[in-house]
Amino acid sequence: MATNAQTMTDTSDTLVSQTAVWKPVVKRSSWEQLKRKIFALATVRRISSVLIFLALWTVVVRFIPNFHQIPPPEQVFLAIFKIKVSVFFFEIFRSLYRVLSGFFLGILIGFPIGVAIGYSRILNYLLFPAVEMVRPIPPIAWIPLSVLFFVNIESQIIFLTFYGAFFPTVYNTVGGISGVDIRLPRAGMSFGVSKAQLLFRIILPAASPQIFAGLKIAIGITWLMVVAAEMIASKGGLGYLIWYNHTVMNYPFVFVGMGTIGVIGALCSVGVDRVGKRFTKWLDIF
Amino acid sequence: MAPEQYDVSGVIIEKPSAASKVFNAKNLLKVISIVSLFVLWALLVRFNVYRFGLLPTPADVLTWGIEWVQGKLFWIDVAYTFARVWGGVLTACLIAIPMGLMIGWNKVFSDFTFPMVEILRPIPGIAYIPVAIMFLPWEEASTAFICFIGAFFPIIVNTITGVKTIDRSYFRAALCLGSNPRQIFWHIVVPGALPYISTGMALGMGIGWMASVAGEMISGKYGLGYRIWESYTLIRYPLIVVGMICIGFLGLASSAAIRYATKRVVPWRKAITESLDESITKR
Numbered sequence: 001m002a003t004n005a006q007t008m009t010d011t012s013d014t015l016v017s018q019t020a021v022w023k024p025v026v027k028r029s030s031w032e033q034l035k036r037k038i039f040a041l042a043t044v045r046r047i048s049s050v051l052i053f054l055a056l057w058t059v060v061v062r063f064i065p066n067f068h069q070i071p072p073p074e075q076v077f078l079a080i081f082k083i084k085v086s087v088f089f090f091e092i093f094r095s096l097y098r099v100l101s102g103f104f105l106g107i108l109i110g111f112p113i114g115v116a117i118g119y120s121r122i123l124n125y126l127l128f129p130a131v132e133m134v135r136p137i138p139p140i141a142w143i144p145l146s147v148l149f150f151v152n153i154e155s156q157i158i159f160l161t162f163y164g165a166f167f168p169t170v171y172n173t174v175g176g177i178s179g180v181d182i183r184l185p186r187a188g189m190s191f192g193v194s195k196a197q198l199l200f201r202i203i204l205p206a207a208s209p210q211i212f213a214g215l216k217i218a219i220g221i222t223w224l225m226v227v228a229a230e231m232i233a234s235k236g237g238l239g240y241l242i243w244y245n246h247t248v249m250n251y252p253f254v255f256v257g258m259g260t261i262g263v264i265g266a267l268c269s270v271g272v273d274r275v276g277k278r279f280t281k282w283l284d285i286f
Numbered sequence: 287m288a289p290e291q292y293d294v295s296g297v298i299i300e301k302p303s304a305a306s307k308v309f310n311a312k313n314l315l316k317v318i319s320i321v322s323l324f325v326l327w328a329l330l331v332r333f334n335v336y337r338f339g340l341l342p343t344p345a346d347v348l349t350w351g352i353e354w355v356q357g358k359l360f361w362i363d364v365a366y367t368f369a370r371v372w373g374g375v376l377t378a379c380l381i382a383i384p385m386g387l388m389i390g391w392n393k394v395f396s397d398f399t400f401p402m403v404e405i406l407r408p409i410p411g412i413a414y415i416p417v418a419i420m421f422l423p424w425e426e427a428s429t430a431f432i433c434f435i436g437a438f439f440p441i442i443v444n445t446i447t448g449v450k451t452i453d454r455s456y457f458r459a460a461l462c463l464g465s466n467p468r469q470i471f472w473h474i475v476v477p478g479a480l481p482y483i484s485t486g487m488a489l490g491m492g493i494g495w496m497a498s499v500a501g502e503m504i505s506g507k508y509g510l511g512y513r514i515w516e517s518y519t520l521i522r523y524p525l526i527v528v529g530m531i532c533i534g535f536l537g538l539a540s541s542a543a544i545r546y547a548t549k550r551v552v553p554w555r556k557a558i559t560e561s562l563d564e565s566i567t568k569r
Contacts, residue, residue: 045397053402069420125315130323136534138496140412141511143503144518144526148340224410228500231415239413246416254416262409269408 071252076259079252092264095230095237098154099222099268102161106218110166111211114173118207119199131170139164139221140228147233157229157237164225165218172214176207209283212276219272223265238264342524350524351531359513366508367498368536370426374433375487375494382442382490383483389442390449391475403442411436411497415504429501429509436497437490444486448479477552484548488541495537510536 054073061072071079116123117131142163150156180203188202204211230239238261245253328345330338342350354360389396389403414435418428456474465473502511510529517525 042393042397045394046401049398049401050405052398066423067421070417122315125312126319129316129319133320133323136538137530138492138499138533138537140496140499140503141514141530141533144514145341145530147518148523148526149337151337220408220410223408224412224496227410228412231412231500231504242413242416246419251420254420258409258413258417261413262406265410266408 069251071255075252076255079256083253083256088260091236091238091241092260095226095239095261096264098157098161098230098237099219099226102158102163102225103165103219103222105158105162106165106169106222107215109162110169111173114170114211115177115199115204117170118174118177119203128174131167135167135171139225143229143232153233153235157226157233157235160225160229161222164221168214168218168221169211172210172217173207176210176214177203179210180206205280205282208276208280212272212279215276216269216272219268220265223261223268227261340523342527346524347527347531350522351528354525354528363508363510363513364532364536366426366506367502367510367533370430370501370509371433371491371494371498371540374430374498375437375491377430378434378437378441378490378494379487382438382486383445386442386445386483386486387449387471387475387479390446390479391471400446403439407439407443411493412500415501418501419505425505425507428505429498432497432501433494436493437487440489440493441483441486444482444489445479448482448486449475451482452478480548480552484545484552487544487548491541491544492537495533495540499533 058072058074061067061070113127113131117128118124139160142160146156146159146163150159184202184206185198188198193201226237227239227242230237231243234240234243238257242254242257242261245251245257324344328343331341331343385399389400411432414432415428418431419425422428422431452474456478457470460470460474498509499511499514502509503515506512510533514526514529514533517523517529
């Protein structure tokens with residue numbers, strides 16, 4: 001498509017390529033570039049935002065009586081070095097395993113259902129109202145029933161993470177498919193594509209930006225679910241780590257656990273984003 | 287009743303009668319869908335497939351639900367949960383919307399605050415439960431705090447996006463016509479961001495309801511989430527399902543209320559709000 005656009009601009013002077021943005025090329029050594037980046041005013045401000053937050057945290061903890069139980073930032077920082085690495089990584093992998101298996105299970109079941117609802121009108125009428133009935137119930141409210149239903153604690157937690165991932169996947173797949181520009185399938189049909197080609201070559205690629213937006217929401221909710229489920233099920237994982245350290249009044253570790261969840265959650269959502277970018281490379285052209 | 291007929295370029299099109307608008311194949315399928323959900327549930331429980339026998343039947347849920355709704359306790363629970371969620375979410379709105387507007391509008395303010403928002407954002411609201419219990423003196427506030435944290439980030443991120451997507455030429459036009467920053471703020475930044483703010487608030491409301499359940503399960507004396515957990519420990523299983531349905535309904539109603547209110551406030555971009563809702567809020 002990129003080559004197409006170029007040939008177009010070559011042949012006709014009325015069409016202007018929207019992709020070509022010319023920037024003046026000034027050669028700088030990489031060290032100079034780095035220096036410029038570091039000492040730019042914006043970067044200094046950005047770093048100072050973190051410092052301001054830390055200062056606020058310290059002041060609040062020191063001077064407001066209600067907050068005295070919250071450890072000041074330096075204690076949290078020192079607590080990082082007291083972690084038993086093997087135990088800590090074991091908990092991380094436990095949580096990650098639960099999140100990812102729930103997430104992929106959600107995709108495995110939610111995506112085909114979403115495609116069915118979005119693609120077929122009859123299946124839409126047959127499935128969508130039922131989905132719509134169950135959706136408003138927040139996944140956390142399912143905790144007691146899943147504890148009741150599943151014998152195995154691991155499968156309880158994976159069911160909850162799956163449930164958290166299921167609805168965003170279904171909804172955004174349906175939304176993405178129904179939002180496809182009708183001209184694209186029509187163009188495809190006038191070229192005589194088969195039904196399978198219509199779905200896999202035209203509709204799904206066109207819907208993929210929103211599908212991946214849904215997956216990004218889904219992975220966020222699975223992390224939320226895993227923390228809640230682990231706090232209540234108390235069988236390992238980062239959520240349990242937080243809760244356990246809270247009950248034994250080891251407060252700095254609570255914050256370390258929260259930070260770890262934040263970092264790994266962010267990494268997961270960046271990962272989903274990266275995969276999404278790979279699948280929607282054509283977006284860069286527009 | 288003969289359907290009214292009208293003629294479009296030689297093709298006779300039958301105008302659908304009122305009866306056929308309600309009783310058609312489409313609505314029949316929809317009804318089948320909902321009914322089969324309940325029938326499936328009842329059958330699974332009745333014939334004890336895997337461990338479904340442990341779950342309550344729809345009939346049980348209905349009878350318990352009717353009984354529970356007539357009692358006083360139900361309304362106390364609803365009032366507590368409602369107050370916590372709305373308190374938390376509205377506080378989040380009060381802080382997140384002005385902050386988001388400023389971050390989107392002012393580069394310097396954005397540099398000073400946005401990195402920290404981005405750093406704190408991935409931590410799920412539920413992970414704050416121990417912290418909330420640590421520093422808040424009463425339990426009511428701790429659940430409201432969880433709702434606040436849960437709702438804060440969707441609202442602020444959507445507000446920032448709303449300001450960033452305002453057409454730059456509005457700002458230039460306003461500057462050309464000699465408006466001062468205050469006028470730009472009130473006449474361009476705020477109205478321009480409103481559709482996204484509405485989406486963010488509806489999204490925040492949903493997450494607030496979710497967070498409230500977790501907060502109440504872990505700490506609290508009243509509230510629907512607490513009642514669900516208590517019903518589990520007291521082996522009154524039908525009440526769990528009744529509570530779930532109540533939470534789902536109230537959450538849906540809250541989001542719908544926000545969407546309706548903002549639609550009244552932002553009539554000029556109704557179409558845009560609706561398409562945004564389609565793409566973002568549908569979770």
